[in-house]
Amino acid sequence: MDLKVGRCVLFLVLLSGLVRCSAAFVFWTALLVTSNQDSQTNTSVKRYCECGVYGISSPLEGATGLLTLPIQGSMGCGPLPVYARNSSDPPWIALVKRGNCTFSEKIIMARNQGAEAVVVYNVEGTGNMTMHMSHPESPGIVAIMIGNAVGVEMAKLVHSGVAVEMVLSVGSPHGPWMDTYWLYFLSIAFFFVTAASISYFVFLSAHRLHNMRSQRRTEHRLKTVAKKAIKQLEVRTIKRGDPETGEDDQTCAVCIESYKAGDVITVLTCGHIFHKACIEPWLLAKRTCPMCKCDILKALGVEIEEDKEQIHTSSYPPPDVTVVTVSGGEPLYEVPLNDPQRREPQGYQHRYVNGAFQGDSQDRLG
Incomplete structure (x- = not known):
């Protein structure tokens, strides 16, 4: 499941990367509004068209000014001055024809003389076709391209001495990623990826x-069973002269304190003794002897419905561990717990003894 989540995250990252990389294919149109005075009717004539395309390095901003043609020719190339205007004149917009020099050179010439914006119209034979101009050397000034037919008409008016004012404004975005079908596809893909991620986390949370x-x-059931089992264990009070208070000075393996008269002790099924107040919390949590890992539930014959392998995984020693067994005064034997061929006689029981305590006891007796 973690691999699936990783794949979903990778898909989202790649998708976001494709969107960023495809931003270069998106272009913005420009809305043009031109107005001039008709000398014959003495009325104002306005024309509207969304027929311009912003250049790649152009800021997406509007501009207003009088259309101005180059002094010589129509290309706007050559040494300065190219226009009969400068920055001290009222706002003006350069209208130049494509060709002879790069877009950047045309835009730089107009900007250096104070133009508010640059409008480049296409060459003959292209009708009203436009392109997404590339002018990386001249950023920071509004630059758009319009079709040849529209540009020639505007140039004729200006050349005839008519003052034509143009207002540029940002139109709408276009491109493959702005297409309606692409938007539907991205929306559906994002929905499915988001739904899959949410579903996975909901499933994971519910599972946990x-x-x-x-x-x-399970723990509550085992504690209940352990409480019943603890009640079956032998409990007695140590008296003066008992073996626990003798010269061996036995200690409780839980609290590491010596037994003394008056202490209440619990005797486990394996024979090990502990303070009652020390061993009962341990048995409720572990249900095994702290010294030999003897299972008191199993020793007392208490049956539980849960999977024993799951319940006692932490209680059993690893399969390769060997233990030392003692049977009365017989020699010591090392018995591997995972030996499948080993069989014990019926009724035979092992007694597990803590080696450290046994060695300490033998040293003192010696």
């Missing part, structure tokens, strides 16, 4: 919550 609740129920 179920496991936690199941574990709590």
Whole structure:
């Protein structure tokens, strides 16, 4: 499941990268509004068209000014001055024809003389076709391209001495990623990826919550069974002269304190003794002897419905561990717990003894 989440995240990253990389294919149109005075009717004539395309390095901003043609020719190339205007004149917009020099050179010439914007119209034979101009050397000034037919008409008016004012404004975006079908595709893909991610995390959270609740129920059931088993263990009070208070000075393996008269002790099924107040919390949590790992539930014959392998995984020693067995006064034997061929006689029981305590006891007796 983690691999699936990783794939979803990778898909989102690649998708966002494709969107960023495809930004270069998106272009913005320009809305043109031109107005001039008709000398015959003495009325104002306005024309509207969304027929311009912003250059790649052009800021997406509007501009207003009088259309101005170059002094010589129509290309706007050559040494300065190219226009009969400068920055001290009222706002003006350069209208130049494509050709003879690069777009950047045309735009730089107009900007250096104070133009508010540059309008480049296409060459003959292209009708009203436009292109996405590339002018990386001249950023920071509004630059658009219009079709040849529209540009020639504007140039004729200006050349005849008519003052033509142009207002540029940002139109709408276009390109493959702005197409309606692409938007539908991206929306659906984003929805499915988001839904899959949310579904996975909901499933994972529900699974973990179920496991936690199941574990709590199991622990509660085992504690209840352990409480019943603890009540079956032998409990007695140590008196003066008992072996626990003798010269051996036995200690409780839980609290590491010596036994003394008046202490209440619990005797486990394996024969090991502990303070009652020390061993009961341990048995509720572990259900095994702290010294030999003897399972008190199993020793007392208490049956539990849960999977024993799951319940006692932390209680059993590893399969390769060997233990030392003692049977009365017989010699010591090392018995591998994972030996499948080993069979014990019926009724034979092992007694597990802590080696450290046994060695300490033998040293003192010696």
